[in-house]
Amino acid sequence: MSISSDPNPVESSHSFAVVAPLKAILFDIDGILCGSDPLHYYAFREMLSEVGFNGRIPIDDEFFIQNISGRHNEELCGTLLPDWDIQRARKFFEDKEDMFRRLASKQLEPVKGLQKLCKWIDEHGLRRAAVTNAPRPNGELIISILDLSNFFEILVIGNECEWAKPFPDPYLTALKALEISHKHAFVFEDSVSGVKAGVAAGMPVVGLGTRNPEKLLLDAGASFVIKDFDDPKVWTSLEDLLETKA
Incomplete structure (x- = not known):
């Protein structure tokens, strides 16, 4: 399997059933394993105001969703702080991540149903990986806080x-x-x-609507959107895959 910068390297499908037999489930981290986006939003809002972004008018939730959520810091250097020297911009984001980790160490909670899903994955011998645009210290911290260090086989940054x-x-x-x-x-x-x-990598994607609007996720290519891991749509789909495998 070659790794390509082409955003559409393989023929993708939105059909969930095409993955049968199911062998692996891949997880994003922020907003998937835990409700961390509100902590990122708070850190960005406070720190951007401090440096005079938008005339010191705090960013709102809509701005965060449309311009920040899911993007990596190197990209955000150019979009949020285009007039800054790159080293200064990178230092800003390092400080922001430090603030996030301080908040996360005290306030982080798993998404509802996560433990049940992880147990099911273990019981059925499925492979798993965590894949994130977050810096490695963030990913490792979140996985550790949620006691998932032994659950994930690999963390991809x-x-x-x-x-x-x-x-x-x-x-x-x-x-x-x-x-x-x-x-x-x-x-x-x-x-x-x-x-x-995920879609560009040729896989169906289940969207989790903990933060971003359902329509945005569906328009991006999600097969369907759930509210958390207790959502019946998750379990119906997983059981259907097991029946198909059988």
Whole structure:
């Protein structure tokens, strides 16, 4: 399986049933494993105001969703702080991530139904990977806080690939490491860029509507959208896949 910067490297399908037999499930981290986006939003709002962004008028939730959510910091350097020297911009985002980690260490909670889903995955011997555009310290911290360090076989960081999400490279990297075809895996994502990355890697994507509007996720290519991991749509789909395998 080659890793490509082409956003559409393989023929993709929105049909959830095409992954049967199911062999692996790939997870984004922020907004999927935990409700971390409100903490990112708070950190961005406070720190952007401090540096005079938008005339010190705090960003709102809509701005965060449309311009920040799901994007990696290197990209945001150019879109949020285009007039800054790159080193200064990178330092801003390092400080923002430090603030996020301080908040996360005290306030992070798993998405409803996550533990039940992880147990089901274990019981059925499925492979799994975490794939994120977040910096590695963030990903490792969240996975540790949620006690999932032994659950995930691999953690793929977007900026450690040739191209981050919305390009498919991070998901293709995970599939290659797991030695699983895109034909036997699907993705849980909550951002537009993440959904596009999963679809471009040839996999169906289940959108989690914890933060971003359902329509945005569906328009990006999500097969369907759930509210959390207790949503009956998840379990109906998983059981259907097991029946197909049988």
